[in-house]
Amino acid sequence: MLRGWLRTSPASALHRQLTDGLPWRVHRVRLFGREIDSPRLSCWIGDRGTTYRYSGVRHHPSAWPDALLPIRERLIRETGVAFNSVLANLYRDGRDCMGWHSDDEPELGAQPVIASLSLGATRRFVLRHRSDPMHKLVLELPHGSLLVMRGATQEDYRHALCRTAKRVGPRINLTFRRIMANPD
Numbered sequence: 612m613l614r615g616w617l618r619t620s621p622a623s624a625l626h627r628q629l630t631d632g633l634p635w636r637v638h639r640v641r642l643f644g645r646e647i648d649s650p651r652l653s654c655w656i657g658d659r660g661t662t663y664r665y666s667g668v669r670h671h672p673s674a675w676p677d678a679l680l681p682i683r684e685r686l687i688r689e690t691g692v693a694f695n696s697v698l699a700n701l702y703r704d705g706r707d708c709m710g711w712h713s714d715d716e717p718e719l720g721a722q723p724v725i726a727s728l729s730l731g732a733t734r735r736f737v738l739r740h741r742s743d744p745m746h747k748l749v750l751e752l753p754h755g756s757l758l759v760m761r762g763a764t765q766e767d768y769r770h771a772l773c774r775t776a777k778r779v780g781p782r783i784n785l786t787f788r789r790i791m792a793n794p795d
C-alpha cells in the first residue's frame with residue numbers, strides 16, 4: 612500500500628469533485644439467490660464496451676469524468692496496465708461496507724491487476740486467504756493511498772471493507788480494472 616500516492620490537497624479536491632459529479636446509484640447485488648440493495652453508493656465508469664457483470668447484475672459504463680483522466684494516465688504509466696474502467700464506491704458512513712468477495716469475474720481475465728485508490732475517511736480493508744483463514748492482512752487505507760492487487764491475489768484471497776461503529780466521514784474508493792472481453 613502506497614501512502615500519499617495522491618497528496619492531501621489534490622486528493623481532497625478529487626473527493627469533492629467525484630462526490631458532486633458522479634451519477635451515484637444504489638446497485639442491486641445478488642446474495643444467496645436474492646437481490647438486495649448494496650450498502651453503499653456505486654458508479655461504474657469505463658470506455659465504450661466495458662460492460663461489467665458484478666454480483667450477477669450487468670452495468671453499462673458512465674463516461675470518464677475529466678478529473679479521473681490524469682489519474683488513469685498516471686496509473687497506466689506506473690503499472691503498465693491499460694486500465695479501461697473503474698468501479699467507484701461511496702461509503703457514506705461507517706455502516707456502509709463491502710462483504711467478502713474476490714474480483715474474479717471472467718471478463719477481468721486471469722490474474723487481474725486492480726489498482727485501488729482511497730479518498731476520504733480511513734477505513735479498514737482485510738484480505739483473507741481462502742483455504743487458510745488465519746492467514747490475513749489487515750490494512751487501514753488512508754486518504755490518498757493506493758493499493759495494487761496483482762498476481763494470484765484474487766485467486767487465493769477474498770477481501771472486504773469492514774463496517775465500523777466509529778463515527779467516520781464519507782470515503783470514496785476507486786478500483787481501476789481492465790475488462791478483457793465483453794460478456795455479450
Ligand SMILES: O=C(O)CCC(=O)C(=O)O
Nearest residue numbers: 698709714736772784786
Ligand atoms: O472499498 C474498498 O477499498 C474495496 C472495494 C472493492 O473491493 C471493490 O470495489 O471490489
Ligand SMILES: [Fe+2]
Nearest residue numbers: 712713714770
Ligand atoms: Fe473488490
